[in-house]
Every structure is written in structure tokens, then in C-alpha cells.
Amino acid sequence: MERPAVAFKGLSKRFGAKTAVDHIDLEIPRGSFFGICGPNGAGKTTLLRMATGLLRPDEGTVEVVGANVWVDPAAAKRRFGVVPDEPRMFDRLTGRELIEFNGLLRDLEPEVISERAQVLLRLLDLVDDADTLVADYSLGMTKKAAIACALLHDPQVLFLDEPFAGIDPVARQVLERILRRHIDAGGTVVFSDHAMDVVERLCDRILVMADGAVLVSGETAGITGGRRLQDVFVELVGAPIDETGDLTWLGTSSD
């Protein structure tokens, strides 16, 4: 049987009294375009940080294509690439140097780095700024540089935390195409996002979580049942009671 791309087994994380992730058991099949959604504070980022070795779980394990992230981190990290929500890069390097630096850290051959860097810079429209310091990049350009770094070593699984936030529509379309290409080549994409329309359009499988627990997980079509994901999501996480009536004072200022 083929090993899943990602397997969470009894994964838990607490911060003081708050349970950020509560015993999550989940397998993400290879070749999936997997979306994680949930309201703010649901535990999405915590889950992704544990999956990528940035946060040690209190209980449970994470395996990426069979490699345990905390037992054999080097093997696991060779298999995935990461783009965090607010990527802070080594910004005193130029875009080109940053990509090269990531390739060297991953022990890639200089010729391979060079060849792939050229392609990624061109594809992500960073050629003109390749020799500008990352410190001088806009948020969108920094995110593109982070994406290039995450893709450079041809990972089997890509973890992206809100990858589409802060980038322009053209770059978004390019990124979508790159991710699709990655899936078509047998890769797996796991990403979190608040934009339900994006998740619904791109993902064949989704996970909806709230308060650190899984509300529902499975194929997108099966979960939505022909309805809009936005409506299903609101129904699942529970729409807040409309208490806007209490805001009687709002708009009464005379200044």
C-alpha cells in the first residue's frame, strides 16, 4: 500500500490551558491538493508548524512520506518544502543569493541550483529583481522568493500557510499553475487559507477544524454536496449569534 503524503497520528499541542490542536488523526493521500480551513485560532498554523518541524507536539507523531518529522527530521525535511504565512527571509541576501543559499543548505549541486534558480526566477517574475536585496522586496515579492526556495529541491510535499495572501492576481495565477503542475507530477500540496472560494476551486480534499479539533475531513465534493463551501463552513463552525443589535450606540457620535 502506498504511504500517505502526510500522516498525523494522535497529534496534540497545548499552550498553557488552551488546547491548540486536539488529538488529530489524519492521512493526506499523495497527489492531493489539500486545503485546511477554520476560523481564527482554530489551530491551522499550529498544525502546519508541527508538520514542518517548527513546533514540537506534546503528543502524537507526524510522518511525511513515511519519515517521522521528529525522529528522522533530516529525511522528512528533504521531502517537503515550506512557505510560512509571514515569511521572514535572510533579507541581506539578494533574491538569487537566497535561492542559492537554500539550495546549498539542502546540499544540492551548484549546477542544479543554478539551472532551477533561473527557471524559478523567470516563472515568478523575479528576474529583474534577482540581484536586489530581499530587504528591499515588497511582501508579495518576498512571498514569491519564499515559494522559489520551497520549490527548489523538488519536494514531494509542499506546506503553504496562506500562500495567496498579499500577492497580486497575476502572481496568484502563476502560483496556482505551479501548484497544479506539482500535483500533476505526483506531488502533494497542503495549504491553509481563509478564502473559501480559493480552497473550493483548488482543493480536491479539505479539512475543516475549529478549537483544535477536526470538524470534518474528506473530499471537497462530498463535504459541500453541491453547496458553496462558504455556507458549509459557516454552518460547521457555527455562525455567531447576531448581536449587532446591541450596537445601538454605533453611529450616534455627533463629532
Add this chain to the structure above:
Amino acid sequence: MVGHFVRLKTRLLANRLRTQTLLGTVGFILIWVAAAGAGVLAGLGIAALSRLTDEPEPVLMVAYTLLFFGWMVIPAMASALDETLDPRRFELLPIRPRNLVAGLLVAGAVGPGGLATFLALTLGTVGSYPDWRLGPMILGAVAVQLALCLLIARLVTTLLANLLASRRAREVMTLVFGLFIGVVVFLPTLLDEENGFRFEITITALDDLGVLAWLPSGALVRSLDVAADGDFLTGFGLVSYGIAAAGFIGWAWARSVRKMLETPPTFGRSGRRRTGVDRELALVPAWAPAWLPARKGPAAGMLGKELRYLVRDNRVRAQLMGSLTALVVIVFVAQRDQLSTQYAPFLAAAIAFFVVVGTLTNQFGYDGGSFWGYVVSPVHLVEVVKGKNLSWGLLAGLASLLVSTVLATVNQDFTHWASASLGALAVVLIVTSTGNITSVYGAYVIPESNPFTNRGASGAVLVAVVLSMAVSGLLLAPLALVVILPLVFFGPVAATVGAMVGVGYGYLIYRAGLQLTSRLLVERQQTLLETIDSDRG
């Protein structure tokens, strides 16, 4: 409104204590105890000197003036460790400027610096003029002096806040600060003894000049002196002058705060855009010889990255320039004393020490929020440490080699050249070893853009750095013995042999330190990541 600021400050201090580790809590308490101790000692010292000279006025005048200038310089150089003093934090709130400055001023007084100054002023003044009739005058003088110190610190820091955000300005400031420290440390040796640089003479000279007496701080001291002679009217007049000066500084500060809030912040970016050319990789240049061991792989990446950061990162450059300034002062003193090449080993060792100690004790702090980049890569973090060690070792080694070679060439005497170079290498190995451990245990972030956002420099850092320095000293002692004793008793050849033994010893220490660092990195990776990932400056 002022009460809100005091509550905010005390709440932030309490919260900081609540979220600290044991080491952090110990350090936090130590800072306060040290501040109180320093304040009491300074106060008693001033009082004792006043009694000793039978002339309290000049002693107290120098003390008041030093405190005033100390508050002018130190908070600005420390890049304001307190974000509650950043006016921009409050710019969206409808607070009247007058209330804002009053609140910020009082918040500035709540802290170890305020405590130490208050104790030093009160004890020093009461001890210098132990006369109950002067009670109200002493109260007034201490209160106005404290206000002067706080106001000048706020004025200078606010004026410099935007300036300090620029990389060039920070470097200039570091240079000025390095020179200032250098002059203070080496002042006694820089002045000829024949001219009699002695404490009493200096004080008398300053008193004779009368400059200090007309500064606001000096006027406050004079008010006590004239009141002690029964002339209370002149005394009140002089205190009023101090109050007026404080009012003027306060007005200037309020203006600078208003101006700051009306001006968009600047950031320490280079703003330099190079032409976009589709060219080859640059981190490891193509012209680098093929036989170099660090041509590819993580070591090459780290070496390339660190060497670029030496040139491009303003914080690293500032550290480096501070070290070099200290070195210039040492070389100057050495030159003045016509230092013979016999001292070359010590000079080279000192240079190696200064170059590496500034940055190697907090290697990950400079990476701050970028640290995750190492964590998600398959490379073991100790390889990252090795790469950093290699680049700084190269720099320190080259600097030491240069100095020993220049000294030998100028004196046309190469007999100590080998022991100097080898001794410096041993120092680099030992200091790097302790620096690696401190980098894992006492990491803190160094803000890049907004100097008010330095939240990382906590008590834990203080404890870690002090411990690191103490351990470094202990580890360096055997090295000093194996170089100095042979040099004194048997000459340069024996010293060279001793230095070779020292390099072996240094290498063993380095390997042992690296092993410990590797283990600590596995254990503390999470803590380290959380500590330095909070950099949002």
C-alpha cells in the same frame, strides 16, 4: 493619564517576569538588585568623597553633571530598551500631546535606571549636605535633577529615533560610542602624568573653569551650597533656573514628539536596486578555486551568507566597527608607549578576542525571524554554527595576522610573529567555543528598524553573557600561562612552542564546546526558535 502610563509600565514589567524562564527571572531580579546596589554605592561614594575633600560642591557638581550626560548618552546608545517609550505606539489614541509626554516621562522613570539614579542622587546629596534645614532645598534639587536626566534622555532618544533607524546613522553612533568608551577607559593613560591627571586636580580645574556651575545640574548643586551658607534666596533662584531649564528641555521634547508623530517612519533599508541581469549564481563565486573545501554544500552556503552579512547587515557592521574602534585605541596606546614586538602576542590575541566576542555570543540573534529557514532545512543546526564560526574565525584570524605582521614589519623584528598569530588563533577557538553555547542559551533579537522595539535584551541574556565571559576567562587562563611564562623565562621560540600547544588546547576546547552546542541545539531548538522568532522590529 500619567497613572495609566505607570500602570502600563508596571504591568509590562510584571508580565515580563511572569513569562520568563528561571534563568530569565534570576537575571531580571539581578538587574534590579544590581541597579539598586549601584545606586546605593554611587550615592555613598559621592557622600564619602565630599566628606573626604571637605568641599562637597565640586564633587557633587561633577556627579550631577556626569549623571546628566550619562542619561543623555546611554539610553540613546542602548537603542531604548523600552517600547513603552515609543511615542508611535500611542499615535492612534486620542491623547493630548501634553498628557502623552507627561506619561512617557513618568514611564521612563519606572525602571532600573530610574531607581539607580534616584538612590545615587538622594544618598549622595543628603550625605554631602547632612543638614536638616536644607531639607526642602535638597528635595527640590534632587527632583529637578531627576527630571532633567529623564527629559534629556527622552529628548535625545526621540530626536535620534528616526535617525537610529538608518543603517549609516547607527554605524556612526556606534563609532562615536566606541570612541567615547575608548577615551573614558584610556583617558588616564592618554594624559601625561607630568601634567598631573589626578582626581582632585581635575575637579579643581573644572571648578575653576566654572563651566559646570552654570549648567542646570551645576546650578542645582550651587543652590545647596549657597543655602548651606544661609543664602536661601539665591538658592531658590538657582533651583528656579534648573526648573526653567527642565521646562525648556521638556518643551523641546514635546515638539520633537509632535514632529515624530507627523513624520512617517523610516526603515533601515538600502534602497539600492541593482540592474536585473540574468546571470550566474553569486553566493559562491565561479572564480573560487575548485580545491577549496567550502565550494558546495551547507558549509559553502553559510560561509557565503555570513561574509555577505558582514558587509550588508547594519547590526553586524556596527558591532564590527565598535570592535575595530576599540582596537584602534589599543593600537594607539601601544604606539604611544612604543610597544615592542614582545607584546605582539597579546595585541593579536586582544584583537582576535574583540573581533569575535561581539557577535559570536549571539549568533542566531542576528538571524532573528529568519531562523526558521535553517529549521525547515535538513541540515543539522550545528552545521550552521560551524559555518558562522568559520567566517568569523577567518575574519578574526586575518585581523590578528595583519596586526602582528604590521607590528613586526614596523619594528623589523619577526621573532614574535609566529607566537602572536598562533596565540590569536587559540583565543579565537576558545572564545568561539563559549560563544557558541551562549548563542543557544542566551539568544536575543536585535531590532533592525525601530530602535524602540528591543524586547529581547532580558535578564537571562545578562546572566548568560556574564557566565560566558567568566568561563571564557577561566579557559583562557591556561593559554596565557603557556604563552607568557615561556616568553618571559625562555624567549620567543619557547613562546611559539607554547602557542602551538595553546592552539591544540584551544582546538580541544572548541571541539568539546561544539559537541555541547550540538546537544543543546537539539534540546533547545524550540525555545531558541520562539525566543528569536519574535523579532518584528
